[in-house]
Amino acid sequence: MPDLSPDEVRKVAGLARLELSEDEVASFSQQLGKILDYVNQLSDVPTDGVQPMAHAIEVMDVFREDIPQPSLSREAALANAPKQDGRYFVVPAILDGA
Amino acid sequence: MSDVSATGLLDALEAGDISSVSLVQQALDRIGKIDGDLGAFTWLDGERALEQAGEIDRRRAAGQPVGRLAGLPVGLKDNICVQGWPTTCGSRMLEGFRAPYSAHVVQRLLAEDAVLIGRNNMDEFAMGSTTESSIFGPAKNPWNTSCTPGGSSGGSAAAVASREVLLSLGSDTGGSIRQPAAFCGIVGVKPTYGRVSRYGLIAFASSLDQIGPFATDVSSAALMLEAISGHDPRDSTSINCPVPSYTQELHEPLKGLRIGLAEEHFAKGLADDVRQAVEQAVAIYRQLGAEVVSVTLPHAQYAVAVYYIVAASEASSNLSRYDGIHYGHRATGKHDLTGLYQASRGEGFGPEVKRRIMLGTYALSSGYYDAYYNKALRVRRLIQSDFDAAFQKCDVIAGPVTPNTAFRTGELASDPLALYLQDIYTLSANLAGLPGISIPCGLSPAGLPIGLQLMAPPFAESRMFRAARMYEEQTDWHTRTPTLTH
Numbered sequence: 001m002p003d004l005s006p007d008e009v010r011k012v013a014g015l016a017r018l019e020l021s022e023d024e025v026a027s028f029s030q031q032l033g034k035i036l037d038y039v040n041q042l043s044d045v046p047t048d049g050v051q052p053m054a055h056a057i058e059v060m061d062v063f064r065e066d067i068p069q070p071s072l073s074r075e076a077a078l079a080n081a082p083k084q085d086g087r088y089f090v091v092p093a094i095l096d097g098a
Numbered sequence: 099m100s101d102v103s104a105t106g107l108l109d110a111l112e113a114g115d116i117s118s119v120s121l122v123q124q125a126l127d128r129i130g131k132i133d134g135d136l137g138a139f140t141w142l143d144g145e146r147a148l149e150q151a152g153e154i155d156r157r158r159a160a161g162q163p164v165g166r167l168a169g170l171p172v173g174l175k176d177n178i179c180v181q182g183w184p185t186t187c188g189s190r191m192l193e194g195f196r197a198p199y200s201a202h203v204v205q206r207l208l209a210e211d212a213v214l215i216g217r218n219n220m221d222e223f224a225m226g227s228t229t230e231s232s233i234f235g236p237a238k239n240p241w242n243t244s245c246t247p248g249g250s251s252g253g254s255a256a257a258v259a260s261r262e263v264l265l266s267l268g269s270d271t272g273g274s275i276r277q278p279a280a281f282c283g284i285v286g287v288k289p290t291y292g293r294v295s296r297y298g299l300i301a302f303a304s305s306l307d308q309i310g311p312f313a314t315d316v317s318s319a320a321l322m323l324e325a326i327s328g329h330d331p332r333d334s335t336s337i338n339c340p341v342p343s344y345t346q347e348l349h350e351p352l353k354g355l356r357i358g359l360a361e362e363h364f365a366k367g368l369a370d371d372v373r374q375a376v377e378q379a380v381a382i383y384r385q386l387g388a389e390v391v392s393v394t395l396p397h398a399q400y401a402v403a404v405y406y407i408v409a410a411s412e413a414s415s416n417l418s419r420y421d422g423i424h425y426g427h428r429a430t431g432k433h434d435l436t437g438l439y440q441a442s443r444g445e446g447f448g449p450e451v452k453r454r455i456m457l458g459t460y461a462l463s464s465g466y467y468d469a470y471y472n473k474a475l476r477v478r479r480l481i482q483s484d485f486d487a488a489f490q491k492c493d494v495i496a497g498p499v500t501p502n503t504a505f506r507t508g509e510l511a512s513d514p515l516a517l518y519l520q521d522i523y524t525l526s527a528n529l530a531g532l533p534g535i536s537i538p539c540g541l542s543p544a545g546l547p548i549g550l551q552l553m554a555p556p557f558a559e560s561r562m563f564r565a566a567r568m569y570e571e572q573t574d575w576h577t578r579t580p581t582l583t584h
Contacts, residue, residue, distance in 0.1 A: 004460075009456070012456050012459050012460050012463065013456065015459050015463060016414060016418075016443075016455050016456060016459040017418070017421075017436065017439040017440050017443055018440060018443050018444055018447070018452060018455060018456070019440040019441050019443065019444030019445075020444060020452070021444075024449075024452065028452075028453065028456055031453060031514055031515075032453070032456060032457060032460065034515055035406065035457060035514065035515055035518075036457075036460075038402075038403060038515055039403040039406060039407055039470065039474075041400065041403055042400060042403050042404065042407075042470075042473050042474060042477055043469070043473065045397070045400060045473075045476075045477050045480065047473065047476035047477060047480070050476040050477075050479050050480060051476070051479055052472055052475030052476050052478075052479065053475050053476070053478045053479035053482060054305060054475055055291075055305045055335070055531075056291035056292075056305060056306070056482075056528070056529070056530060056531025057291055057292050057335070057337065057531050057556065062331075062334040064331065072198055072199070076198045077198070079196070079198065080194075080195050080196065080198070080424070080425035080426075081423070081424060081425060082422065082423070082425075082426070082427070082428035083423075083428060089423050089424060091423055091435055091438070092433055092434055092435050092437075092438055094435055
């Protein structure tokens with residue numbers, strides 16, 4: 001596979017909510033192209049009828065009683081927030097005129 | 099402390115020959131003296147550790163019960179949460195983050211009276227095999243400080259190899275315990291997936307991540323794994339089955355042991371010095387009466403491709419939580435909400451983390467999901483089936499941990515794919531969920547350590563430890579220590 005085009009790199013970065021510099025777009029376009037070229041060898045492996053394996057062990061749904069348990073206090077939950085007002089996390093305005 | 103092991107120190111503590119306070123003080127002194135050159139620790143909790151050690155000494159002297167690791171200093175990788183400790187994953191994204199709760203393994207270690215003394219350096223978000231991408235700067239290999247200690251748990255390995263501490267914890271998603279153990283000439287264990295709770299381990303690739311121990315010998319590693327294993331309802335993938343006493347069974351040699359050798363582990367790309375050391379180790383098993391059988395792992399060659407799709411996909415999902423709002427780095431300047439996410443993540447993550455988020459996002463995106471992610475999961479099943487078939491013929495599989503000995507720091511930094519290909523022998527155990535151990539089995543002509551890998555079927559850690567100990571008992575590689583210039 002040739003390089004991933006810069007536009008494709010920007011599109012994926014948008015999906016990943018990742019701001020990239022123009023230098024990063026250029027190097028990822030080349031590096032990701034090379035990595036995808038390598039992983040494309042998987043298309044040579046016949047896998048008809050093979051079940052996808054998402055987990056190393058058979059994972060079952062695990063249920064528990066729905067009982068309230070102690071959890072982090074508001075203070076502890078906010079302690080690492082880069083911006084908070086003592087009660088809430090602070091985010092930029094989402095709605096116009098808010 | 100050169101050829102002393104953690105279990106040896108425990109005996110001395112029990113006998114009253116040494117105190118935990120003196121051990122902790124020695125560790126802190128040694129770190130103060132040599133760690134400037136090694137970069138194995140990024141943060142120390144010295145004062146609290148000394149206090150805890152004093153309290154354990156008092157209990158022991160008074161004849162009160164103490165835990166199985168009572169008084170031993172332990173280092174912890176920077177991605178394992180300890181309440182109140184900085185927990186940064188070696189990333190600018192988590193600079194200043196203090197964990198609000200402790201990981202299950204930390205609670206287990208404290209319950210066994212281990213003394214947690216500080217943070218070990220690591221590759222950013224455990225993505226790497228050189229410990230170069232840490233914001234704290236690279237960790238160095240104690241055997242040759244111009245070489246990498248491996249990674250991503252390079253700090254945990256370098257700390258034990260240099261005898262700053264004799265026990266540490268790392269995490270292994272694709273070889274991040276076994277590879278640095280091999281590069282540093284110590285013992286490193288990746289347990290069966292589900293054996294150890296991941297609660298409080300900062301997630302990288304959740305279907306592959308496992309926490310495991312580093313130690314100077316098999317017995318101490320077995321003791322440490324025994325202490326941290328067991329069911330934890332807070333990790334739904336943690337398995338509820340009894341933990342055998344690895345240490346009690348350890349010294350019984352296995353009768354009729356069948357060692358499997360896979361031709362795929364000895365194909366081109368394997369350095370001569372590593373091949374020779376591994377073959378010599380196999381010869382020792384033969385002398386001990388083990389039967390050596392050939393097995394095949396025909397899909398092993400696809401492990402790198404499968405791993406980098408699966409791990410990157412899971413990482414892109416797991417790391418979406420870093421939004422600059424709840425915790426972690428937040429960009430300054432005026433942004434709308436999406437712009438704030440993008441700028442915070444763009445500034446907070448380093449190049450390798452971004453590369454993997456990009457790869458994973460691409461593999462999971464509409465139009466590519468079946469060709470990449472789903473295809474990789476199907477081939478993953480085939481890799482696991484190969485192991486199922488192989489373990490019909492043998493009890494453990496022996497082989498190299500790495501294709502070569504430690505390379506120079508920075509040597510492969512500009513070629514991500516070349517670096518990924520280094521992981522060829524370790525990735526399969528994570529994909530298949532198997533336990534694996536790296537034990538020292540030689541030194542290269544350049545004086546760098548070589549590791550022997552043993553892999554066993556799921557939950558056969560006891561068998562793996564016993565097989566490892568049979569070899570260790572016949573050799574003295576595990577007692578060799580690097581000559582530091584201090």
